[in-house]
Amino acid sequence: MGKDNISRFDHCYGCGVCVAVCPVKIISFKENEMGFYSPCIENQEKCINCGLCLKICAFNHEEVSNDSEKDSRAYAAHSNNEIVRQRCSSGGIGFEIGKIMIEQGYKACGVRYNPELRRAEHFIAETLEEFQPSVGSKYIPSFSAEAFSRINKKEKNFVTGTPCQIDSFRRMIRHFKVEDNFVLMDFFCHGVPSLLLWNKYLSEVESRIGQSTFISWRNKTTGWHDSWAMCADADADSLDWHNSYNLNIREKKSLYQSRMTEGDLFYKIFLGNYCLNECCYKDCKYKLCHSAADIRIGDLWGKTYAGENKGTSAVLSFTSKGTEIIEELSSTSCSFEQILPSVATEGQMARPANSPWVKSFIFNSLKSKISLESIADRWCRIYQLSIIPKRAFNKFKRIIRNKS
Numbered sequence: 001m002g003k004d005n006i007s008r009f010d011h012c013y014g015c016g017v018c019v020a021v022c023p024v025k026i027i028s029f030k031e032n033e034m035g036f037y038s039p040c041i042e043n044q045e046k047c048i049n050c051g052l053c054l055k056i057c058a059f060n061h062e063e064v065s066n067d068s069e070k071d072s073r074a075y076a077a078h079s080n081n082e083i084v085r086q087r088c089s090s091g092g093i094g095f096e097i098g099k100i101m102i103e104q105g106y107k108a109c110g111v112r113y114n115p116e117l118r119r120a121e122h123f124i125a126e127t128l129e130e131f132q133p134s135v136g137s138k139y140i141p142s143f144s145a146e147a148f149s150r151i152n153k154k155e156k157n158f159v160t161g162t163p164c165q166i167d168s169f170r171r172m173i174r175h176f177k178v179e180d181n182f183v184l185m186d187f188f189c190h191g192v193p194s195l196l197l198w199n200k201y202l203s204e205v206e207s208r209i210g211q212s213t214f215i216s217w218r219n220k221t222t223g224w225h226d227s228w229a230m231c232a233d234a235d236a237d238s239l240d241w242h243n244s245y246n247l248n249i250r251e252k253k254s255l256y257q258s259r260m261t262e263g264d265l266f267y268k269i270f271l272g273n274y275c276l277n278e279c280c281y282k283d284c285k286y287k288l289c290h291s292a293a294d295i296r297i298g299d300l301w302g303k304t305y306a307g308e309n310k311g312t313s314a315v316l317s318f319t320s321k322g323t324e325i326i327e328e329l330s331s332t333s334c335s336f337e338q339i340l341p342s343v344a345t346e347g348q349m350a351r352p353a354n355s356p357w358v359k360s361f362i363f364n365s366l367k368s369k370i371s372l373e374s375i376a377d378r379w380c381r382i383y384q385l386s387i388i389p390k391r392a393f394n395k396f397k398r399i400i401r402n403k404s
Contacts, residue, residue, distance in 0.1 A: 003047040006039050006057060011278045013164035014038050014192075016122075016144035018053040020151070021172050027053060029145035034363060035194030036277050037141050056175060058167035058292075064285055065170045066292040066318070073323060074344035075315040076300050077336045082310075089137040089218040090299040091313030094160065094185070096334050097295065097325060098131050101158035101183060109151060109159040110134030111142045113215050118202060119195070122147035122161070134160070137217045139270060140198045141277075153178045160185045162192070163286030163293070164279075170292040183321055186291055188298030188314070188348045191280035193270040196366035201266045204372060205232050224299075224311040228267050265372040272380060273353040274362045281355040288345045294322040301347025304339075314344040358383045 006018050006027065014037040019027045026046045032038045041047065054060050078091030085092045098108045108125045112133035120138040124147055125131035144165060151157055153176055159169055166186040173179050206212055214233035222229065269275060289296075300314040315336070317323045330336040358379045365375045 003041075003044050003049055004051065004054065005041060005044075005047055005049075006053045006060075007041045007044065009059065011036075012038060012057070012059040013162075013168070013279055013283075014141065014277065015058060015162070015165040015168040016148055017056055017058075017165065017168035017172050019145035020148040021052045021056050021175075023050060023052065024048055029143065031195060034277075035196035035199075035275075035366070036192065037143060037145075052175070056168050056171040058164050058171065059279065059283065061171075062285070064290050064292050065167050065174065067290055071318065072289045072341050073317045073326075074339050074341040075317070075326060075336045076305065076339050076344070077313045077315045077326075077329075077334055078311065079334050081333065085311055086220060087135055088311065089220075090224070090297075090311045092311070093313040093315055093329075093334060094187075094297050095131075095135050096329055097185060097297075098125075098134060098158060098160070099128055100325065100329060100332075102126070102128055102131060104156075106156040106158045106183065107151075108134070109147055109157060111138055111160065113138055115211075115213050115215065118199065119143055124150060139193065139217050139266075141192050141195060153181065156181050158183045158185070160187075162186060162189050163291055163296075164189075164284075167286070167292040183295075183325065184293045185295045185297065186286075186293040187296060188345075189284075189286065190271065190349060191273065191276040191284070191353050194275040194277070194363065194366065196363065197266065197269055197275050197372075200366055200372055202232075205230075220311060223309040225306070225309055228264065230264055230266060265376055268376055268380065269362070269372070272356070272383075274356055274359055274380060274383075275366065276353055281353055284352040287349055287351055289316060289318075289341055291316070291318055294319045295325065298348065300344065302343065304343050304346065314348075316341065316344055356383050357386075 006012070016029050016037065018039050019029050024046055026041055026043055027039050028042065029037055030040050058065070077093050079085045079093065079096050081092070084095055088095055098110060102108050102125070108131050109122055110125065110131060111120050112123050114121050120140050121143040142161070144161065153173065159182060161169065163186045166184050170184060173182050202212070209232060212232040216231040219229040219231045295318070296316040298314045300312040305312050315326065317326055326336060362375060362379050365379065
């Protein structure tokens, strides 16, 4: 008879928390053939049927563990430090929250990009200097299992991650009755793209510039609303995370940059939903204000702040912890304006991404030697042409509905 554990899932969120919670340490975290991290039990005989991996697994539950949608408070916010605001993807609030947590004695578990392993990964920082690599968005799956496994639950910790990572993490600390030691933060999530896309994209970029030592998603050198830029730096001397705060946020020498408005292929395929994790299409329950975190952050898109071009963060507070942090930041290093949750979530995804019928062809192409440009020219173009009649019909329905 088989053991009742996470091996029952063909796919899941890939949050990595089950690796950290397993008492006999038999769960590993690996990249699967589709380019997503997933748990693996190689020795089922050692499983003791404790059920912890299933108890804390967000994918294994229909509800969000700490969903406080009705109690959320919303804010428009930005760092008062103009350099921080420029360096971060939106208003710099994520960095400022991490900064104040570290100053209060918390260890901060954030995400950095590791150029040697060519991946985003969670890491634990004890000082502001160590926390600096967390600045900016990383639009690829993060390898979380190692850092999550190293977190000391008896200490004070600030943990950031995708909504599904944070949901599982909340379940874990609730099980061990240590929630008071933690502050959790997630963000508005579009979905997680396959590492097959990232590895092909990076290989094509590095064929032009050499091995990259620094990657910057959402560079704001052309302004916040046109910040869909990708910067890669092959100058090893320019990458020094450990010198000082000012060195980390200085302007990097960009050897490769392509704005989305010019057709950047990574964003075109990612934001077109062509290669997301299967659960991002079917099983995401974390849109808008649905969250297990204390605080959610993201870009404040929409009409209200359309004229702002330095970057403004949407901030949602779901708990008293979150509200206390916001009140402290508003009296020190950041500017907050309370707004309606509907304004904070304007422009964010209200439901899971639609699954394009060409995605299986795109996944197969990403595994081949076909270039990203050829993939986009063929499959993305075919898909866009195929949905023109549907878009036209929906537009016609809206016109008729508005007239009536």
